Amino acid sequence: MNDVSQKLANSLEQLRLLQESKCIAIQSQQLSRIHRERLLKHGFIREVIRGWYIASMPDEKPGDSTSWYTSFWDFCAQYLTIRFDSQWCLSPEQSINLHIGDKTVPQQLLVRSPKGNNKPTEFLHNTSLFDLRLNLPDAENITKLDGLNVYSLPTALIHSSAKQFISAPLQMRTALSMVTDASDLLSVLLSGNHSVVAGRLAGAFRNIGRDLIADNLLKGMQAADLKVHETDPFKDQMEISLGRREVSPYANRIRLMWAQMRETVIQHFPLSDSQDISIDAYMAEVDDKYVTDAYHSLSIEGYKVTPELIDLVRSGNWQAEASEENRQHLDAMAARGYWDAFQQVKKSLLAVLKGENPGEVLEQSYGDWYLALFGPSVAAGIVSQTDLAGYRSGPVYIRQSMHTPPNREAVRDMMPAFFDLLAEEDNPAARVVLGHFIFVYIHPYFDGNGRMGRFIMNLMMASGGYSWTVVPVERRDEYMQALEAASVQQDIKPFTEFLASLLLPIL
Numbered sequence: 068m069n070d071v072s073q074k075l076a077n078s079l080e081q082l083r084l085l086q087e088s089k090c091i092a093i094q095s096q097q098l099s100r101i102h103r104e105r106l107l108k109h110g111f112i113r114e115v116i117r118g119w120y121i122a123s124m125p126d127e128k129p130g131d132s133t134s135w136y137t138s139f140w141d142f143c144a145q146y147l148t149i150r151f152d153s154q155w156c157l158s159p160e161q162s163i164n165l166h167i168g169d170k171t172v173p174q175q176l177l178v179r180s181p182k183g184n185n186k187p188t189e190f191l192h193n194t195s196l197f198d199l200r201l202n203l204p205d206a207e208n209i210t211k212l213d214g215l216n217v218y219s220l221p222t223a224l225i226h227s228s229a230k231q232f233i234s235a236p237l238q239m240r241t242a243l244s245m246v247t248d249a250s251d252l253l254s255v256l257l258s259g260n261h262s263v264v265a266g267r268l269a270g271a272f273r274n275i276g277r278d279l280i281a282d283n284l285l286k287g288m289q290a291a292d293l294k295v296h297e298t299d300p301f302k303d304q305m306e307i308s309l310g311r312r313e314v315s316p317y318a319n320r321i322r323l324m325w326a327q328m329r330e331t332v333i334q335h336f337p338l339s340d341s342q343d344i345s346i347d348a349y350m351a352e353v354d355d356k357y358v359t360d361a362y363h364s365l366s367i368e369g370y371k372v373t374p375e376l377i378d379l380v381r382s383g384n385w386q387a388e389a390s391e392e393n394r395q396h397l398d399a400m401a402a403r404g405y406w407d408a409f410q411q412v413k414k415s416l417l418a419v420l421k422g423e424n425p426g427e428v429l430e431q432s433y434g435d436w437y438l439a440l441f442g443p444s445v446a447a448g449i450v451s452q453t454d455l456a457g458y459r460s461g462p463v464y465i466r467q468s469m470h471t472p473p474n475r476e477a478v479r480d481m482m483p484a485f486f487d488l489l490a491e492e493d494n495p496a497a498r499v500v501l502g503h504f505i506f507v508y509i510h511p512y513f514d515g516n517g518r519m520g521r522f523i524m525n526l527m528m529a530s531g532g533y534s535w536t537v538v539p540v541e542r543r544d545e546y547m548q549a550l551e552a553a554s555v556q557q558d559i560k561p562f563t564e565f566l567a568s569l570l571l572p573i574l
Contacts, residue, residue, distance in 0.1 A: 075109060078102040082111060086122060091138055092145035093120040115190055119146065132192040136471070137464045139172045143196065144214035147178060155180040155216055156203050159226040160235070162217035167241040167316040170471040171555050179203060208255065221251040225264050232271060232300035237323050237557055240275050240301075244309045244319040249283035256284070262293045270299035276308055317477035318484040321505060325488050328504075328559040329497045335563040336496035337570070339532035346420045353413065353535045361405050364518055366540035370401045400444045405518065407439035412522050416529050425498060425530035426490030429523060436522055440515050458482065458511045465510065467547070470554035472510035481509045495531025500563050502527045504553050524566070534571045 081102045085093055095103060095118045103120070106112040110125030113134060121142055123134035147155045157165070158177035164170070175187065176196045183198035190196065203209065208222040218226060224242060232239050246252065256265045265288045272281040281297070288295045307326040309319055358374050415432045419425045438455055445452055458478045464471065473481060485505055492498050503524035510516045525535050538546055542565075549562035 075105060078105045079111065082106060082122060090145070091121060091141035092143075092149070093122070094118060094149070095120070113191070115142065116188060131467065132469075133464065133466045135191045135194075136172050136467075136469055139194070140170060140213060140215065140471075143176060147180075147196075147216075148214075151180045151182050151198075153216070154182055154203065155198070156209055157215060157217050158199075159218045159223040160228070160231050162223040163220075163227060163231075163235075163238055163242045165212045165215060165217055166220045166223065166245065167238060167320060168473055168477050169238060169320070172469040172471070219251075220245060222255055224268060225252065225255050225259075225261060229267060229300055232267075233302055236301055236303075237320070237327055239271070240305070240323050241316050241320045243271055243275055243277070244323075245316050246272075246277070246280060249280045249287060252284060253287040256288065257291055257293075260293060262288065262295050265293070266295045266297045267300045269295065269297045271301065273297070274299050274301050275305050315480045317473055317480040321481050321484045321509070322488065324508075324557065325492075325497075325501055325505065327557065328501060328553075329492075329494065331559050332497050332500045332563045333494055335560055336500055336567045338496065341532040341572070344420065344532060346417070349420060349529070350413065350416065353416065356535050356537060357406075357409060360535065360537045361402065361409070363537050363540045364521055365398075365401055365405055367538065367543050367546070368401075368517055370398045403443040404440045407442055408436045408518070408522065411435045411439045412526065415526055419526060419530045424490055425527055426486055426488075426492070429489060429502075429526060430486040433519070433523070437512065437515065437519060440518060454513060459513045461513075463510055463513055468551055468554065470508070470551065472508070478509055478511045482511055485509065489527075495527065495533070496563075498527040498530060499524055499533065500559065500566055503566070504550065504559065504562055507550060508554055536566070536569050536571070538569065 078098075078101075081098055085097060090097065092115075093112065098106070098112075098120075103112070107114070107120075110123060110127065112120045113123040114120050115135070119142075121134060121138045127134060156162075156179050158179060161173065161177060164173075172194060174194055176194075178196060178198045179201040180198055181200065181202055183200035185200050186198070188196045188198070204218060204222055204226070208219050209216055210219045211217070217223070220242065224239075224246070227239070252268065255261070256268075265284055269281040269284045272278070272284070285295055285297065305326075307322055309322065358378065362374055411432065415428050415436075418428045418432075441455055445455060458475065460475055462472075462474065488505075489498060489502055492501075503520045506523050507516050507520040512519070521538060528534065528536055545565060549565045552558045552560075553562045
């Protein structure tokens with residue numbers, strides 16, 4: 068090892084010790100100037116604000132936000148605790164998001180603290196923190212989620228502004244659905260004489276079909292001689308039944324998201340004009356599109372593949388090509404897995420074209436797709452067999468995205484709800500667009516979610532009389548931005564219009 072490498076290794080050892088102590092928000096005094104400057108020069112740390120750093124990967128390109136978005140919440144928790152000790156709490160609205168499991172990185176994180184200075188602190192990638200000098204709620208109304216001080220759920224609902232029900236109806240309805248009775252809300256409402264808020268919450272609960280909670284809120288306030296006028300804070304009525312006993316915020320969030328987005332999808336995604344489809348002709352067209360589809364789908368994921376490599380894989384003569392070097396080996400394994408998965412998807416296509424319920428077909432067969440997709444990589448020792456055992460067992464992050472996929476427990480609640488929604492959906496456009504989007508929003512696997520999402524999209528295309536549709540790698544940025552808008556802002560229109568622009572008539 069040369070002198071430069073030895074010095075870098077020594078600096079990396081200091082960074083490793085900090086990471087082992089679970090230090091995400093690294094203060095300048097925790098590293099000597101020499102180690103700090105060396106790690107900065109080689110891209111192993113990045114400055115967030117003056118005197119504060121996070122670990123990063125040296126292969127990140129300028130402008131890459133991945134290390135920041137994946138560090139954001141842990142950084143904020145440690146930074147705020149060091150700055151304010153325990154005297155801080157996230158805003159009620161942000162507390163709501165965390166209670167329902169939504170860890171989307173906000174552009175500005177609102178924090179309350181009696182030590183606040185009413186000024187913004189600018190972070191990386193146009194994000195910031197604003198600390199308001201405000202008193203905190205009573206200690207019993209503050210709880211901790213993943214190291215973050217937040218309002219308890221009842222207190223957050225009570226202190227959320229009226230406009231929040233208009234601007235973030237999905238989040239607010241999901242939070243309301245977590246409440247099982249009126250008692251915890253009433254204790255806070257009564258102690259603060261919150262008559263107006265009680266009327267707003269009663270109307271909100273009635274909006275989501277929780278009439279018993281609404282009635283009990285009104286009765287509790289009236290028993291204390293407090294006059295309450297019930298008002299519905301939402302601007303529209305619910306068209307979904309959440310069930311009285313369903314308290315999983317994750318499953319309810321998926322149902323609410325589907326209900327909120329489907330009308331926009333139906334409005335902006337055309338119905339197919341194909342009436343009678345020849346199954347043989349449809350399957351022949353799918354086979355004809357295989358090389359093009361595989362090239363673009365794998366390229367979107369960053370694999371370096373060519374039509375020639377794909378043809379080698381399809382013919383079975385791919386082993387020699389794959390052995391030249393590791394990068395080609397990975398690419399060839401991915402291409403072989405795509406071919407194997409494609410064969411499984413075709414079996415599902417046949418079932419759907421013969422009239423079977425597409426949601427039920429997907430639930431019965433998507434596991435076979437996934438096993439086929441990564442089978443060659445397992446055989447080659449690139450992917451562990453345990454990674455194919457089911458849904459992911461830990462957190463996952465999407466490169467360059469402010470959307471943080473739900474945790475492993477949430478995935479296990481969300482996927483059954485997803486399949487139910489697909490099976491129950493009678494509009495083919497909704498199945499196509501939301502089938503793809505909701506799957507990648509959940510991100511149930513460590514890898515392969517994009518390829519699986521596009522397979523799901525095309526299974527749903529077949530169910531609606533649409534052609535097999537290729538997402539071109541040349542439009543990758545537009546595709547990813549549309550998915551980001553849907554994930555972060557719940558705006559499904561750009562993604563709907565993007566997919567609609569790709570539609571071709573059946574030949």
